[in-house]
Amino acid sequence: MLFTIYRFNPETDETPYMQEYDLSEIKPGTMLRDALLRIKNEQDESLSFRHSCGEGVCGSDGMNINGTNGLACVTSVDGLKQPIIIRPLPGMPVIRDLVIDMTQFYTQYRAVKPWLIVKDPIPEVEFKQTPEQRDKLDGLYECILCGCCSTACPSFWWNPVKFRGPAALLQSWRFLADSRDQATAERLEELEGPYKLYRCHSIMNCVDVCPKNLNPTKAIGHIKKLMLKNML
Amino acid sequence: MNIITRKFDTLVIGAGGAGLRAALQLSHADAKVAVVSKVFPTRSHTVAAQGGMNAALGNVTPDNWHWHMYDTVKGSDYLGDQDAIEYMCRAAPDTIIELEHFGVPFSRLENGRIYQRPFGGQSQNFGGDQAARTCAAADRTGHAMLHTLYQQNIRAKTHFFDEFFAVDLLKNKAGDVLGAIAYDIETSEKIIIEAKTTLIATGGAGQLFRTNTNASINTGDGMAMALRAGIPLQDMEFFQFHPTGVAGKGMLITEGVRGEGGYLINCDGERFMERYAPHAKDLASRDVVSRAIAIEIREGRGCGSNKDHVLLKLDHLGSDVIKKRLPGIRDTSLTFLGIDPIEEPIPVFPTAHYTMGGIPTNRNGEVVVPMGIGGEEVIPGLYAAGECACASVHGANRLGGNSLLDIVVFGRAAGNHIIDFLKSHHYHQILADDCIDEALARLERWENPLHKQDEESNNSSESYSVPQLKEELQQVMEEKCGVFRTEKVLAEGVEKVKQIKDKFEHAYITDHSVIFNTARVEALELENLIEIGLATVISALARKESRGAHSRVDYEIRDDESWMKHSLYYMNDHRLNYKPVHTKALSVDTFPPKERVY
Ligand SMILES: Cc1cc2nc3c(=O)[nH]c(=O)nc-3n(C[C@H](O)[C@H](O)[C@H](O)COP(=O)(O)OP(=O)(O)OC[C@H]3O[C@@H](n4cnc5c(N)ncnc54)[C@H](O)[C@@H]3O)c2cc1C
Ligand code: SF4
Ligand code: SF4
Ligand code: FES
Numbered sequence: 001m002l003f004t005i006y007r008f009n010p011e012t013d014e015t016p017y018m019q020e021y022d023l024s025e026i027k028p029g030t031m032l033r034d035a036l037l038r039i040k041n042e043q044d045e046s047l048s049f050r051h052s053c054g055e056g057v058c059g060s061d062g063m064n065i066n067g068t069n070g071l072a073c074v075t076s077v078d079g080l081k082q083p084i085i086i087r088p089l090p091g092m093p094v095i096r097d098l099v100i101d102m103t104q105f106y107t108q109y110r111a112v113k114p115w116l117i118v119k120d121p122i123p124e125v126e127f128k129q130t131p132e133q134r135d136k137l138d139g140l141y142e143c144i145l146c147g148c149c150s151t152a153c154p155s156f157w158w159n160p161v162k163f164r165g166p167a168a169l170l171q172s173w174r175f176l177a178d179s180r181d182q183a184t185a186e187r188l189e190e191l192e193g194p195y196k197l198y199r200c201h202s203i204m205n206c207v208d209v210c211p212k213n214l215n216p217t218k219a220i221g222h223i224k225k226l227m228l229k230n231m232l
Numbered sequence: 233m234n235i236i237t238r239k240f241d242t243l244v245i246g247a248g249g250a251g252l253r254a255a256l257q258l259s260h261a262d263a264k265v266a267v268v269s270k271v272f273p274t275r276s277h278t279v280a281a282q283g284g285m286n287a288a289l290g291n292v293t294p295d296n297w298h299w300h301m302y303d304t305v306k307g308s309d310y311l312g313d314q315d316a317i318e319y320m321c322r323a324a325p326d327t328i329i330e331l332e333h334f335g336v337p338f339s340r341l342e343n344g345r346i347y348q349r350p351f352g353g354q355s356q357n358f359g360g361d362q363a364a365r366t367c368a369a370a371d372r373t374g375h376a377m378l379h380t381l382y383q384q385n386i387r388a389k390t391h392f393f394d395e396f397f398a399v400d401l402l403k404n405k406a407g408d409v410l411g412a413i414a415y416d417i418e419t420s421e422k423i424i425i426e427a428k429t430t431l432i433a434t435g436g437a438g439q440l441f442r443t444n445t446n447a448s449i450n451t452g453d454g455m456a457m458a459l460r461a462g463i464p465l466q467d468m469e470f471f472q473f474h475p476t477g478v479a480g481k482g483m484l485i486t487e488g489v490r491g492e493g494g495y496l497i498n499c500d501g502e503r504f505m506e507r508y509a510p511h512a513k514d515l516a517s518r519d520v521v522s523r524a525i526a527i528e529i530r531e532g533r534g535c536g537s538n539k540d541h542v543l544l545k546l547d548h549l550g551s552d553v554i555k556k557r558l559p560g561i562r563d564t565s566l567t568f569l570g571i572d573p574i575e576e577p578i579p580v581f582p583t584a585h586y587t588m589g590g591i592p593t594n595r596n597g598e599v600v601v602p603m604g605i606g607g608e609e610v611i612p613g614l615y616a617a618g619e620c621a622c623a624s625v626h627g628a629n630r631l632g633g634n635s636l637l638d639i640v641v642f643g644r645a646a647g648n649h650i651i652d653f654l655k656s657h658h659y660h661q662i663l664a665d666d667c668i669d670e671a672l673a674r675l676e677r678w679e680n681p682l683h684k685q686d687e688e689s690n691n692s693s694e695s696y697s698v699p700q701l702k703e704e705l706q707q708v709m710e711e712k713c714g715v716f717r718t719e720k721v722l723a724e725g726v727e728k729v730k731q732i733k734d735k736f737e738h739a740y741i742t743d744h745s746v747i748f749n750t751a752r753v754e755a756l757e758l759e760n761l762i763e764i765g766l767a768t769v770i771s772a773l774a775r776k777e778s779r780g781a782h783s784r785v786d787y788e789i790r791d792d793e794s795w796m797k798h799s800l801y802y803m804n805d806h807r808l809n810y811k812p813v814h815t816k817a818l819s820v821d822t823f824p825p826k827e828r829v830y
Contacts, residue, residue: 009745009747010747011745011746011747012745029568029570031568040699040750040751041697041699041700045697045741045742045743045751046742046743046745046751048748048749048750049750050271051448052271052275052277052447052448052449053275053277053279053280053447053448054447054448054483055280055483055564055567055568056563056564056567057279057280057372057375057560058271058274058275058276058277058279058280058447059274059275060271060272060275074567076567095418095747095748096747096748097748099748102272106272110386113387114383114386115334115335115380115383115384115386115387116333116334116335116380116383118333122333124329125329125345126329126332126333126338126345126346127332127333128343128344128345129340129344130340130342130344131339131340131341131342133340134337134338134339134340137337138370141337141369141372141375141376141379142372142375144274144279144375145272145274175335178335178337180335
């Protein structure tokens with residue numbers, strides 16, 4: 001099986017280049033992460049990428065696979081067109097090979113204050129929440145911060161500082177949608193202006209790539225709607 | 233010495249549930265706290281926990297902490313310390329409520345309270361009916377908890393060193409721990425973090441075994457750091473094999489599946505747990521279920537063409553329950569097996585899962601070492617919590633749902649104790665240069681092509697690559713230190729792991745670059761893992777009885793008279809020592825050892 005992989009080590013390389021690898025005896029159902037580990041262990045120890053859980057929950061191994069962002073550990077090599085072309089997630093500074101600098105992504109995440117804000121006195125028991133209210137958080141809280149969505153979003157490429165990006169906005173909605181949270185006004189106010197939220201043009205790239213099948217576009221739509229409602 | 237030095241009140245090594253819970257307590261108390269993690273915090277392995285965490289909230293079945301305590305003591309096969317267990321079970325309800333207030337999106341009951349599901353080894357009224365004690369956020373509880381704790385920490389402005397690899401503790405002549413040396417994986421820049429108190433929260437060592445449910449980062453680094461600092465590891469022979477890992481692959485299928493009503497069948501379609509545990513059936517303790525599966529397969533009743541696994545049936549739960557309560561394991565099953573559990577059963581096999589042993593602590597999270605006869609002494613300023621620690625609340629076998637509880641209860645307790653400690657310790661001690669030399673040497677070994685001769689003799693039998701040795705170690709541990717153990721096989725295991733340690737002296741890496749060098753990280757991790765492997769097989773060889781997860785075919789029964797005691801393994805000379813179990817609880821009567829039936 002043929003692989004073409006983006007390589008760049010700033011210590012030694014002037015510019016990035018693509019390197020080919022050939023891997024034999026790949027069992028059906030092999031996940032891309034395992035194939036990459038075999039390349040690393042058997043052929044080229046210097047190939048660098050992040051990975052950890054191996055089952056799509058830690059969000060470490062987002063990369064661009066044949067032109068589409070995804071997690072290597074849950075992408076089977078079976079269905080992929082060869083040579084399999086692997087690049088780092090696009091639009092972010094590359095630290096080395098497939099390892100990108102996610103600082104900007106995390107900064108945007110922190111900027112939406114992704115934590116529960118409660119102003120009432122705290123009871124000694126749990127805050128009550130009905131199953132229906134809790135259902136609203138499904139499809140939101142599962143985000144693993146892999147960055148696949150934001151790095152597939154053209155608006156984020158052009159405005160990584162001003163536009164929050166799909167992942168952060170999904171988290172913003174996760175708290176706006178939480179019946180326990182009491183900071184709706186502040187959260188909305190913080191997102192006002194032409195960039196932070198409104199740079200999203202519903203291109204839906206984010207939805208197409210999310211490995212957890214989450215829908216940031218829909219979340220963004222909900223925020224816009226709520227904003228409009230609060231303005232009226 | 234030309235290394236950057238930073239000073240904090242507290243250094244927390246590890247940003248899983250235990251480290252983050254402790255850090256939050258400290259940040260809320262305005263302590264200056266640094267959290268070092270080799271991965272971005274939300275990538276820590278707590279994120280993978282599925283089923284939930286135990287607390288006697290009594291939201292679904294009647295419950296109280298004392299019943300929880302009984303189940304935990306029994307589950308531990310009477311090796312758990314009853315004072316620590318009482319402390320944990322009493323603290324559980326408040327700790328869970330606090331997490332809910334932090335924002336954890338728990339699943340809910342109709343009345344708006346936290347959803348709880350039955351898990352293995354849970355009973356009402358000291359061994360009566362099944363209890364439902366496990367608080368869950370669908371089957372993504374660890375994810376929900378870890379993200380929430382991280383979020384609260386950024387709110388509290390905890391200082392994070394993300395993607396920094398901690399190499400060793402720094403210790404002065406008097407034996408006090410003064411911080412640690414670490415390096416930035418991105419740049420290889422070394423850093424000394426001086427701290428008045430240090431908390432080790434580096435998680436477990438599941439990577440010891442070939443097939444395991446753990447992340448690749450679970451290499452027991454903190455435990456190995458403790459060993460190198462002269463601290464023993466406790467009860468390392470007790471390694472939990474989870475009954476339901478995906479056969480041949482290892483991904484976990486939560487016990488919550490059986491909690492929701494799923495059950496195991498053999499090739500005859502028989503619900504075989506009814507024979508092994510007539511009362512609790514599929515919800516018997518994990519050691520019991522894992523052994524039952526191993527016996528079914530050994531006696532030829534396994535499933536599949538190789539008869540090498542059993543099946544976990546849950547299609548009868550219906551698609552609504554599966555989609556609502558178990559969406560994560562459905563994804564896993566679809567992704568890795570192409571099997572939709574709504575229609576077909578999942579092939580499973582006992583899989584290495586959890587490190588019961590670890591750095592010995594008391595219930596404040598303080599690291600304790602033996603002193604005099606039977607006594608214990610704390611190492612001032614050094615703490616451990618979470619899977620790397622041994623409090624000991626899990627004893628010889630951990631109950632499902634008790635680890636997420638353990639990490640938050642003892643993370644919090646350690647945080648509180650540190651806050652007190654800081655009140656009477658205002659200044660950093662002086663750090664002498666010589667105490668960092670050894671750590672530097674370990675690090676520098678991989679930095680430049682010092683091992684040139686090894687590299688050149690690449691093909692000679694005298695040099696080994698890191699991945700090759702790791703594979704060998706995992707293979708040996710799986711074959712020699714698995715579910716069933718004997719003297720002969722364990723002795724072979726000890727020899728083999730010692731050989732691997734010798735070979736490691738001749739291990740090499742070819743990548744000596746500075747920027748994000750993952751080959752070096754893996755070499756350092758393997759060095760740690762080998763020490764943990766040795767601790768595990770050597771402790772297992774010595775314990776001549778069967779207790780909890782440690783099943784000796786040649787010593788089939790539990791021997792309370794000789795062996796109701798904790799093992800302590802020292803790295804120097806591979807020495808073993810023992811200390812008594814704390815059978816005295818804090819306020820209630822001791823649960824005396826009884827035969828364990830489920
Ligand atoms: C698949 C799976 C499912 C589970 N499900 C449940 C469940 O439902 N209920 C339950 O109670 N328990 C469950 N467990 C067990 C439980 O999740 C773990 O025991 C627990 O999360 C461990 O938490 P921790 O904070 O101790 O360590 P971890 O979460 O493993 O964190 C360790 C931290 O230490 C850091 N670290 C390690 N070494 C270094 C180093 N050298 N330098 C710097 N940083 C370092 C890591 O980066 C990480 O941040 C499950 C375990 C697994 C594997
Ligand atoms: S829908 Fe919005 S957030 Fe998603 S990719 Fe398009 S512009 Fe970006
Ligand atoms: S929304 Fe999806 S793609 Fe985006 S960071 Fe979260 S999990 Fe990844
Ligand atoms: S390795 Fe964790 S998401 Fe892929």
